[in-house]
Amino acid sequence: LCCECGQFHLVLDNHLYNFQDEVDDELICHICLQPLLQPMDTPCGHTYCFRCLENFMQEYSFCPMDRKKLSFQQCHKSSLLVRNLLDKLIVLCPFKAECQQSMQRCELEAHLQHRCPGFRKYKSELQRKKSPISKGKEDPPAKGDTNTPKDPEVPGGGPSLVAESSGAAVVSLGTAEPGLVNPAFEETEEGENLPQRTSLVAETTTIEIHLEDPEEELGMRIVGGKDTPLGNIVVQEVLRDSVIAADGRIAPGDHILEVNGVNISSVTHCQAVSFLRHPGPVLHLLVLQEKGFSTKTAQQDSTSASREVIHVTLVKRERSEPLGIKLIRKTEEAGIFILDLLEGGLAAKNGKLSRNDRVLSINGQDLRQGTPEAAAQIIQSTESRVNFVLLRQPGVQLPEAAEDGSSSHSSGSSSGDSPVQHRRHLHHRHYRPKATYHKDVSHGYLSHEKTVAIKKEPKESLGITIGGGRDNKNRLPIYVTSVQPIGCLFRDGRIKRGDILLSINGIDLTRLNYYEAVSALKSNAASHSVTLKALEMVAVNCTEPSLDMKEQTFSSSPLWITWLGLPGYLHYCQDIVLSKGNLESWGFSIVGGFEESKGNQPFFIKTIVPGTPAFRDRKLKCGDEIVAVNGVPAMGMSNSELIPMLKEQRNKVTLTVVSWPGSLV
Secondary structure: OOOOOOOOOOOOOOOOOEEOOOOOHHHEOOOOOOEOOOEEEOOOOOEEEHHHHHHHHOOOOEOOOOOOEOOHHHOEEOOHHHHHHHHOOEEEOOOOOOOOOEEEHHHHHHHHHHOOHHHHHHHHHHHHHHOOOOOHHHOHHHHHHOOOOOOOOOHHHOOOOOOOOHHHHOOOOOOOOOOOOOOOOOOOOOOOOOOOOEEEEEEEEEEEEEOOOOOOOOOEEEEEOOOOOOOOEEEEEEOOOOHHHHHOOOOOOOEEEEEOOEEOOOOOHHHHHHHHHOOOOEEEEEEEEEEEEEEOOHHHHOOOOOOEEEEEEEEOOOOOOOOOEEEEEEOOOOOEEEEEEOOOOHHHHHOOOOOOOEEEEEOOEEOOOOOHHHHHHHHHHOOOEEEEEEEEOOOOOOOOOHHHOOOOOOOOOOOOOOOOOOOOOOOOOOOOOOOOOOOOOOOOEEEEEEEEEEEOOOOOOOOEEEEEEOOOOOOEEEEEEEEOOOOHHHHHOOOOOOOEEEEEOOEEOOOOOHHHHHHHHHHHHOOOEEEEEEEEEEEOOOOOOOOOHHHHHHOOOOOHHHHOOOOHHHOOEEEEEEEOOOOOOOOEEEEOOOEOOOEOOOEEEEEEOOOOHHHHHOOOOOOOEEEEEOOEEOOOOOHHHHHHHHHOOOOEEEEEEEOOOOEEO
8 A cells, every 4th residue: 555645556656546526628637647746747738647758669669649759758747737736636535434635735644644543453463463462374364455456356357447557558659549539429518407317238149140141231330440440340331131130230320340250340341341251150249239329317317426437447258248337328428338237247257347447448548538430449359458447436426527518609501600710611512522622542442544445346345334422322433333244345354343434525524414325335336446545543552352253243332441442532522410408419429530640531420329419310321421510621630620610519510521331241
C-alpha cells in the first residue's frame, strides 16, 4: 500500500486517486488516462505525466498523440499555474469505510499520515500481522498487506487489481479504428425536466445457417475491412428472397467478427469476401449486433461522487475463448459500459468486473470515446491477457459529463454557426464533385486510364455486357460486367471485366443512364473502327478473390473497395436530410478523418442504430462516405472538427454522401 496515495500500485507506477468530480479532459494524461501527475509539456503542445512519458520514450521516439518526432530531453515541466490547478483537484480519502473526508490532492498524503482513522487502523493491523505470534505458514496469505510492489498480484499470472506496468494504459498508436470519437449517439440536453435517459444495447450472437446448395450466394452486401477506415466487416444490405433474408437473424449494420471459426475482424476486405463466398454446407457466423436503445431504471439515474479507477486482467486459455461480457453505449455519456456478465463466463468467474463499469481502455487502446464493436475487436484479436482499465461508481449510473450538454442553439438547417466557418461552402450537389470537394483516396486500388482503338467488321458485335448507369440506385458509372467469347473486344483482349467505360468514339458515357449507354454503344459499334476510353482498376497490396465459375454467377459488380479507388470526378453525390427531436440522437456513428500519421481519410458511416432518425429515414447506409455536412466539405477535417458540426445541429442536418454498393457475397 502506498503511503502517499493510500492505494495499491507498483512502485514505478503513478499514484492513484479517487476524484470527487469529473476532471476536465484538458487535465488528463492521454497515456495513463488519469489526471496529470508531475506534468511535462512536449514541443508539439501535448502534456503527459512525467513517469508515463519517461516510460513511453524508452520504447518510442515520437509523441503518443500526433506521432511527431520527439525525445524526452526536449520536454519540460508544465507551468506553475497548471501544476497548481492539478494539485487543487478534490479527491476522496481511499479509506471510505472509516473516513469520508475530501481534500485537495496535494493534501492527501498529510491527511493519511496524521488525520485519517482508516489509515491508522490499517497500520495497526499490519503491525499485528507482523508480530512474532504469526506463524510462518500464515505469511503468504498476508502478502497483500505488506509494502512490496508484488503485493496485489495473483499467483500464476491470473487477474490482478493492478496493471502489470504503466504501459498497459498506453493509447494505441496503430489502432484500426480511427475516428471512433463520435457525436452521433450523443444527445443535446434542453431544460431540466427530461424523460428517462436510454442506453444502447449491443451484444455478440452466434448464427448457424445450413445451406442446401453451398454454391448459392448468401445474399448480402458487405463493406469494411482492416484496409479501410471502417476496420470491421459490416453488413450493408440484405437482399430480398436470399438465404440470409430467409434466415432473418442478420440485419444491415451487423458487424461480422468470425466466419466458420476464423476471426475476420482484422482481415482485408478482399479476404473477408473470399471467406464469405466459400462458406461450405454449414455457415457459422459470430456477429455483433446493436439492438437499439433500452430504458434505464431509476436506480441507474441516481448519482454518486464515489468513483475509482480499477485495473483488471483476464487471461484467456485460447484466443477464441469468450469473456462473457455484454457492452453498451450510452447516449448521455461518451464511451462504453458493462451491461451484464454472463453466468459461468470468464469475467463472472473472475469477480472483479461489475455491471455499469465504464471501460476506459483495453490492452492500452483508448476507449473513452469508443464503441462496443471496437472493444469486441480488441478482445477477439487478443491471444491471452486482456487488460482492462475501468472507472467504477458502484451500483449507480455515472453522472453526465459536462461536455455532453451542448450549449449551441443553431437551427441545424444552416451551417452559419459552424465552428469551421472559414471553410468554403458548396453550392453544387447531385453531380460529379470538383477537385476541392473530394480528394482521391485509393484504398488498395489505383485507376489506370487506357485507350483501346480497334478495327472491326461493321456487323461484328463488341461482345460485352454492361452494368451501372446514373439511373441506378447508387448512381454508378457504366462498367463492364462480362466480355463474351465472341466479338471484337474479346479477341483484342484489352477491355476486361470490371473496367469503367468513359467514352466511345468521343461520346462521354460517364453521365448517361443505363439505356442511354446501351444505345450509344450499339450505334457506334456499327462503324469500321471503335475507340474506347476506359479505366482499369489495379489492385495495390490486395489480392482479389479468384473469379472461379461460382464467383462469375454473382460478382459481376466490382468489389466495394474497388469503387473507393475511382477518381473523384466519377463520384456521384446525393443529399440526405435527417430530422430529429431535441432529445434524440442522430443514430449513426462515423470513422475516418485527417490523422497526422495517415493523412486525409474519408469519413464513413459505420453503424446505424435501430429506432433512430438515421434508421427510420432508410436512405443512409453503412459504408456511405460523408463528403459534406450542411454544404461544408469534410475532406481535410479531423474528427475534432467534424464532430462539433454534427453535434451542434439540433433538429435538422443535410449530409452530402457518396454511396457505393457493398460487395455481394
